[in-house]
Every structure is written in C-alpha cells, then in structure tokens.
Amino acid sequence: MLFDWRKIVFLSLCFIFAFTVSSPAAYASSESFWKSKGKECYGNLALMLNEVEKAETTPSYHTNRSAQELCEALKKAGRFEEIGLTDEEGQRLVSAVYRKLGITPAANDEISPAIKERESQGKEGFPSYRAGTEFEKLDAVLMRWPFDWQSMRERWAEMIDATFNAGVTLYLWVDNPFQEFAAQAYLRQQGVSTEHIVWVVEDTDSFWIRDYGPQYIYDNQSDGWGVADFHYYDSRPNDDDTPLYIARTYDVPRVNRQSRKVVYTEGGNLNHDGLGCVVYSQRTYSRNEGVNKDTVDERIMSAFQAHEKIVPQDPSLDSTGHVDMFMKIVSANTVLIAEYAPDQKDYQILEDCADLFTSSVNGAGESWNVVRLPQPEVYYKYFVLPVVRTYTNSIIINNVVLLPIYNIPSDEEAAAIYGQVLPGKTIFPIDASTIIESGGAWHCVTMEFPSPDNPD
Numbered sequence: 001m002l003f004d005w006r007k008i009v010f011l012s013l014c015f016i017f018a019f020t021v022s023s024p025a026a027y028a029s030s031e032s033f034w035k036s037k038g039k040e041c042y043g044n045l046a047l048m049l050n051e052v053e054k055a056e057t058t059p060s061y062h063t064n065r066s067a068q069e070l071c072e073a074l075k076k077a078g079r080f081e082e083i084g085l086t087d088e089e090g091q092r093l094v095s096a097v098y099r100k101l102g103i104t105p106a107a108n109d110e111i112s113p114a115i116k117e118r119e120s121q122g123k124e125g126f127p128s129y130r131a132g133t134e135f136e137k138l139d140a141v142l143m144r145w146p147f148d149w150q151s152m153r154e155r156w157a158e159m160i161d162a163t164f165n166a167g168v169t170l171y172l173w174v175d176n177p178f179q180e181f182a183a184q185a186y187l188r189q190q191g192v193s194t195e196h197i198v199w200v201v202e203d204t205d206s207f208w209i210r211d212y213g214p215q216y217i218y219d220n221q222s223d224g225w226g227v228a229d230f231h232y233y234d235s236r237p238n239d240d241d242t243p244l245y246i247a248r249t250y251d252v253p254r255v256n257r258q259s260r261k262v263v264y265t266e267g268g269n270l271n272h273d274g275l276g277c278v279v280y281s282q283r284t285y286s287r288n289e290g291v292n293k294d295t296v297d298e299r300i301m302s303a304f305q306a307h308e309k310i311v312p313q314d315p316s317l318d319s320t321g322h323v324d325m326f327m328k329i330v331s332a333n334t335v336l337i338a339e340y341a342p343d344q345k346d347y348q349i350l351e352d353c354a355d356l357f358t359s360s361v362n363g364a365g366e367s368w369n370v371v372r373l374p375q376p377e378v379y380y381k382y383f384v385l386p387v388v389r390t391y392t393n394s395i396i397i398n399n400v401v402l403l404p405i406y407n408i409p410s411d412e413e414a415a416a417i418y419g420q421v422l423p424g425k426t427i428f429p430i431d432a433s434t435i436i437e438s439g440g441a442w443h444c445v446t447m448e449f450p451s452p453d454n455p456d
Contacts, residue, residue: 030433031379031387034379034380034381034382034383035379037051037383038083038380038383041083041383042083042084043083043084043085044084045085045089045092045093048083048085048093048383049092049093049096051382051383052093052096052097052100052382052383053096053100055100055382057100057101058101058381058385058437058438059148059149059438060148060149060206060207060208060438061101061103061319061385061438061439062208062319062320062438062439062440062444063103063319063320063439064266064283064287064319064320064321065319065321067091067094067095067098067103068091070094070319070384071087071090071091071094073316073317073386074090074094074384074386075087075090076316077316077317077345079380079384080384083383083384090384093382093383093384094384097382097383097384097385100382104235124253124254124255124256125217125226125228125253125255125305126217126219126220126221126222126224126226126253127221128219128220128221128305129217129218129219129220129226129304129305130217130218130220130274130275130276130304130305131215131216131217131218131228131272131274131278131304131306132216132217132218132225132272132274132448132449132450133272133273133274133329133332133450134395134396134397134448134450135274135329135330135331135332135396136274136450136451137398137450137451138166138168138397138398138448138449138450138451139168139169139449139450139451139452140168140169140170140171140448140449141163141168141169141170141171141395141397141446141447141448141449142170142171142173142209142213142446142447142448142449143156143159143160143170143171143172143173143207143209143445143446143447144172144173144174144204144206144207144209144445145172145173145174145179145183145207146207147174147175147179147182147183148207149207151434152207152434152435153186154190155430155431155432155434155435157186157187157190157192158428158430159402159430159442159445159446160172160187160192160194160197161192161193162397162400162402162428163196163397164192164193164195164196165400166397166398166399166400167398167399168196168397168398169196169197169198170196170197170198171197171198171200171449172197172198172199172200173200173202173204173209174199174200174201175201175202175203175204176201177201180199180201202238202242202245203238204238204239204242205236205237205238205239206236206239207445208239208266208268208440208444208445209242209445209446209447210266210267210268210324210440210443210444210445210446210447211232211239211266211267211268211322211444212232212236212239212240212242212243212266212267213242213243213267213447214227214228214229214242214243214246214247214447215227215228215229215230215243215267215270215303215304216228216448216449216450217253217255217304218450218452223452223453224252224253224452225252225452226247226252226253226254226255227243227246227247227252227253227254227255228243228254228255228257228303228304229243229244229247229254229255229256229257229258230257230258230263230264230265230266230267230270230303231257231258231262231263231264231265232264232266240258244258255303257299257303261298261299261302261303262299263284263288263296263299263300263303264287264288265280265284265287265288265300266320266322267447268320268322268323268324268325268440268443268444269281269283269284269320269321269322269323269324270300270323271323271324271327271328271329272304272306272329273329273332273333273362273363274332274363275332275362275363275364276304276305276306276307276308276363276364277306277307277308277309277310277361277362277363278300278301278304278306278308278309278310279309279310279311279312279323279327279329280300280309280311280323281311281312281313281314281321281322281323282311282312282313282314282321283314283321284296284300284311284321287321297309297311306363307363308360308361308362308363310356310357310360312326312327312349312352312353312356312357313349313352313353314326314349315345315346315349315350315388316345316346316349317345317346317378317386317388318346318386318388319385319386319388319439320439320440322444324392324393324443324444325388325390325392325393325440326338326350326353326375326390326392327353327357327392328392328393328394328443330396330421330422332362332363332364332366333362333364333366333367333368333369334368334369334371334421335357335368335369335370335371336371336372336373336391336392336417336421337350337353337354337357337370337371337372337373337392338350338372338373338374338375338390338391338392339351339354339372339373339374339375340375340377341377344375344377344378345378346378350375354370354372357370358370371417371421373391373392373414373417374391374410374413374414375389375390375391376389376390376406376408376410381437387436387437388436388439389404389406389432389433389436390404390436390441391403391404391405391410391414391418392443393432393440393441393442393443393444394418394441394442394443395442395443395446395448396422396425396448397448399424399425399426400425400426400428401418401422401425401426401427401428402428402430402442402446403415403418403427403428403429403430403442404429404430404432404436404441404442405429405430405431405432405433406431406432406433406436407431407433411429415427415429430442
C-alpha cells in the first residue's frame with residue numbers, strides 16, 4: 001500500500017490544530033473589573049499604565065480615528081477628570097493603549113498607485129438600479145472565519161448554525177485550505193451543519209466583512225445584480241480588494257468608488273431602505289478630508305442611484321462612527337434608533353437622531369416609524385477606551401434575527417422590542433460581551449446578499 005506522506009502530515013497537522021483546545025488567560029476586561037481598577041488606580045498614571053501593560057489585548061480593535069481624536073472626545077466627555085488625570089496624562093495613557101493594541105488609524109490614507117490604476121469591472125451599474133437591504137429575502141450571507149481569534153469560534157458556530165436554519169447559502173472566507181479544513185473540523189465537532197457553506201479561499205486582513213465587503217445593487221428592470229465598491233483602508237489591501245474579487249469572479253457590474261469619485265467609508269456606515277434613501281453618519285465627512293460635503297454626498301448617492309439621504313451625527317464615544325452602532329432600518333419605513341439614559345454623554349445625539357428621522361422621509365416620500373431601543377451605558381476598558389454596547393448591531397436573515405446581548409437586564413427589553421417590530425421572526429440572542437470590546441458585533445462581521453429575483 002502506497003502512502004502520500006505529505007498528505008498524511010498535512011492532515012495530521014490540521015487535526016491537531018482543529019482539536020487542540022487553547023487555554024488563554026481569562027479576559028480581564030469585564031465592565032466590573034475595569035470600573036474597580038478605575039477606583040483603585042484613581043489619579044495614578046503609573047498604576048494605570050502598568051494595568052494596561054499586563055492586561056489581555058483586545059483583538060482587531062475596530063476604529064478609524066487617531067489617538068488625538070479619541071483624546072478630544074474623552075476631554076469633552078470629562079473622562080480624564082473622572083479618573084483623576086490631567087489632559088496631558090490622559091493623552092499619554094491613550095497613546096499607551098494605542099501602542100498596546102497596535103492601532104494604526106486608517107483615516108485619510110493616501111490612495112496607492114495600484115488602486116488608482118484599477119479599472120471598473122464592466123459597466124458601472126445598470127441604467128436603473130437600487131441598493132439591497134437585509135430585511136428582504138436573502139439568498140446568501142458572507143462571513144470570514146475568525147482564524148486569528150480562536151475564542152470567537154464558538155460565537156461564529158452559533159451564527160453559522162443560524163444561517164443554516166434561515167435557509168441561506170453561507171460564503172465563508174478563509175486564507176488557505178488549512179484554515180478551511182480546521183474550520184470544518186471545529187464546526188463538525190460542535191454539531192453544526194456545513195452543507196450550506198461555500199468556502200472562499202482568498203486573503204483577507206480582518207473579519208469585519210461588513211465594512212470591506214461589497215454593497216450589493218440590483219437592476220430595477222431584471223434580476224441582474226452588481227456591487228458598489230468604496231475605498232476601505234490602504235493598510236488593509238486584502239480586505240479592500242474583496243468587492244473587486246466578487247465582481248470579477250461573477251462577472252457583474254461594479255460601481256467604482258475606489259479610483260473614480262473616491263469615497264472613504266465602511267459598510268457599517270451605510271444603511272438603506274431599498275427605495276432610494278441612504279443613511280450614513282457625519283463622520284463620513286471627516287473621513288474624506290479635503291472633499292466638501294456636497295461632493296461626498298453626490299458620490300455616495302450616485303453610487304446607489306439614491307435620491308434621499310439622512311446624515312445623523314454619530315455618538316462621540318463610538319470608535320467607528322458607523323450608523324449600525326446606533327440605528328437600524330428594519331423595513332422600508334421603520335427604523336430602530338438607540339436611546340441612552342439622560343445621564344449618558346451621547347444622550348442628546350441620539351435624541352437628535354430620532355428627531356431627524358421623524359422630520360425626514362424614506363425613498364418613497366413616506367414618514368418614518370421611529371422605534372426607540374435601549375442603549376446600555378458606556379464603560380471604559382484600559383481606563384480610556386470606550387466600550388459602546390449596542391442592540392442595533394444585529395442582522396436579519398430571513399426569519400431569524402441575530403441579536404447581540406451582554407448578559408444585562410436591558411437584553412430582555414431589546415429582544416421584546418425586536419419581537420414587536422418584527423413579528424413572526426425568531427429572535428436569536430448571541431453573547432456579544434467579548435467582541436463588543438473590539439468595537440463591533442454581529443452586523444459588523446456579516447454581509448447579506450438579497451435575492452436578485454425578489455419581487456419586492
């Protein structure tokens with residue numbers, strides 16, 4: 001009997017990788033832990049720096065702002081004073097946290113020559129088209145396997161199981177066949193079906209596929225579809241290439257905002273009603289430094305052939321500025337908007353957001369049905385890194401809603417509101433108390449593909 005020893009070695013390594021249970025130190029990052037450390041280290045920068053240095057690192061922290069921008073937000077929120085530091089000490093602490101997490105803000109990257117040379121894939125869109133939405137019938141969902149964050153595999157398994165029950169195809173990104181084999185082995189071990197998964201072997205830089213994945217567009221005259229491609233980060237080129245990869249793989253039109261009418265933005269900061277209204281936050285303007293607001297608006301609206309826009313102010317303590325962290329369109333005329341308690345720093349910003357929608361119309365010229373949703377209070381990891389928990393960072397997958405929860409009393413209220421607004425759907429809560437400390441939840445790590453032949 002002949003053996004292919006290379007294959008045997010490869011499969012053995014995969015087996016070991018898939019079934020070896022790592023035992024990382026328990027996360028010392030809970031709300032109660034950091035609140036107690038804030039009291040213990042009050043006014044003592046040296047103690048704070050020491051706690052930051054020995055703490056577990058928050059993986060793949062999700063932000064597009066610099067340390068200086070965070071310092072400005074914290075000063076306005078009175079955070080440095082709250083923990084007994086001067087502004088100068090606070091800046092030193094923030095800089096230490098950024099170094100700890102390896103954060104390299106990607107705002108206002110210079111567009112590389114390689115991106116400037118890219119050509120549009122086929123024609124730019126269709127004569128008449130619209131943006132897809134997650135509340136219509138979905139054929140597929142896109143995700144990227146967390147091979148670089150092992151402790152998240154259990155949460156991904158829960159989401160993957162839910163996609164199977166929701167009747168969609170799951171396109172699951174990995175960097176190589178080794179990761180695919182290991183992921184398959186883990187999912188089988190967890191009793192999760194993989195028969196609905198299409199494995200995509202393509203290099204990526206992060207699992208935040210909502211932000212770099214394609215924005216799907218649909219021909220109003222046929223079942224044709226394409227993608228809108230916005231500029232992500234030059235520092236994450238493999239992520240940024242994903243919409244172009246999809247356009248080329250499926251030979252569909254691509255609306256190019258990479259080298260023509262360039263817009264820096266992320267998918268988490270684009271929300272649609274499917275009728276010609278697009279929502280994005282005011283942080284979009286600062287992300288496109290040197291381009292006036294009207295030009296930014298035109299470039300975004302023309303990418304989707306939108307005729308209405310709503311541009312709310314984003315909460316100052318959120319690291320992303322993304323609208324999916326504080327609002328969510330759940331039907332063509334219904335929007336969930338987060339609501340802080342009055343003592344929270346960004347309370348008024350969310351009240352103003354609700355007022356803005358109340359005074360605006362959707363793409364069909366109809367008034368919005370505005371539903372408020374609780375937003376848990378902000379706490380601080382590493383003393384100065386705001387953790388913004390949100391229930392709007394959910395995803396609707398046909399008859400299932402994946403809802404982030406945090407093991408706190410308001411979870412039940414949030415689930416009840418979703419049940420009232422989306423009757424007949426199964427509300428599937430998934431613990432997001434770990435991933436939220438990296439700046440996002442379940443909407444941020446998924447991207448929906450609505451059915452091209454959807455009659456609605």
